[in-house]
Amino acid sequence: MSLARRLKNIVRAVVPPSLRVRLHYFRRYQDYVWRPRQGVQHGQDVFDYQDYVWIRRQALQYSEDNLFTLNAAPFLNEENFLRAYNFGAQTNSWHGLSIRWRAYIACWAAAYASKLDGDFVECGVNRGGLARAIIDYTGFERLNKRFYLIDTFSGLVPTYLSEEEKKKGILSAYSYYNDNSAKIVEETFAQFENVKIVQGSVPDVLWSLQINRVAFLSLDMNCTIPEIRAAEYFWPRMCPGGVMILDDYGSLLHCEQQKAFDDFARDRSVQVLVLPTGQGLIFKSGGT
Numbered sequence: 001m002s003l004a005r006r007l008k009n010i011v012r013a014v015v016p017p018s019l020r021v022r023l024h025y026f027r028r029y030q031d032y033v034w035r036p037r038q039g040v041q042h043g044q045d046v047f048d049y050q051d052y053v054w055i056r057r058q059a060l061q062y063s064e065d066n067l068f069t070l071n072a073a074p075f076l077n078e079e080n081f082l083r084a085y086n087f088g089a090q091t092n093s094w095h096g097l098s099i100r101w102r103a104y105i106a107c108w109a110a111a112y113a114s115k116l117d118g119d120f121v122e123c124g125v126n127r128g129g130l131a132r133a134i135i136d137y138t139g140f141e142r143l144n145k146r147f148y149l150i151d152t153f154s155g156l157v158p159t160y161l162s163e164e165e166k167k168k169g170i171l172s173a174y175s176y177y178n179d180n181s182a183k184i185v186e187e188t189f190a191q192f193e194n195v196k197i198v199q200g201s202v203p204d205v206l207w208s209l210q211i212n213r214v215a216f217l218s219l220d221m222n223c224t225i226p227e228i229r230a231a232e233y234f235w236p237r238m239c240p241g242g243v244m245i246l247d248d249y250g251s252l253l254h255c256e257q258q259k260a261f262d263d264f265a266r267d268r269s270v271q272v273l274v275l276p277t278g279q280g281l282i283f284k285s286g287g288t
């Protein structure tokens with residue numbers, strides 16, 4: 001065995017693995033550490049080198065659901081939000097995924113809309129996770145509003161998938177929504193008299209509903225055609241200042257939606273606010 005190999009073995013035997021990892025990165029990236037790339041300003045917790053950005057774990061304030069940030073996430077300490085989120089998670093709508101920042105945005109938008117004159121609507125409910133969180137966060141049962149929860153409760157509708165979505169295999173990717181049960185959702189919301197469960201396919205079912213004034217609209221059907229058709233249907237029914245929340249807007253898998261909603265917004269002289277959570281927000285401003 002060469003001297004170098006023997007020395008390496010001795011180092012391996014005496015230096016703990018965590019320190020070895022640090023030394024490894026220090027040796028590899030010391031060029032960068034001493035001469036940070038010109039023009040890139042990072043704090044001491046982040047450095048980037050070649051294809052990777054390294055972030056000190058303890059500096060991360062939030063790291064789930066494709067979102068990593070060193071900025072504050074104060075809602076993680078907000079008792080009201082955590083309770084509401086737990087109610088949502090208990091429905092198993094999110095299949096074990098942790099989506100707290102997305103849920104917080106939806107709760108925030110719902111709390112804002114609770115002061116407007118109009119009902120709440122969600123198209124794409126699954127087991128009702130987001131709706132259950134919103135109801136708790138806003139104290140919805142005390143509001144003079146109705147919350148319409150619209151879903152097939154049996155998954156995506158093949159005839160409402162675009163060619164591109166079919167090619168991407170969206171239908172099989174989301175086949176786990178097929179076993180949904182309207183009955184379970186009805187049980188979850190039975191205690192809330194002002195929540196209406198609507199089973200049907202969007203957009204077909206919309207014309208049978210008497211929903212005339214909407215303050216909050218959540219679109220989360222994971223496919224473009226029903227979402228755009230729902231947006232077109234509800235837009236004239238949204239009250240001034242009403243908010244539309246698009247769950248899939250920034251998702252790369254659903255990039256078709258981004259383009260469709262940008263066109264939708266431009267035609268109505270508004271703009272989609274893209275959020276780092278992947279959601280999009282549209283406010284109905286003025287008389288548009």
Ligand SMILES: C[S@@+](CC[C@H](N)C(=O)[O-])C[C@H]1O[C@@H](n2cnc3c(N)ncnc32)[C@H](O)[C@@H]1O
Binds near residue numbers: 152156200203222
């Ligand atoms: C991502 S899940 C909704 C999750 C829910 N917003 C939550 O966070 O708890 C998508 C849902 O959209 C429903 N869906 C898809 N296409 C639909 C359509 N054309 N009409 C009605 N529901 C549809 C599916 O059945 C599925 O339950």
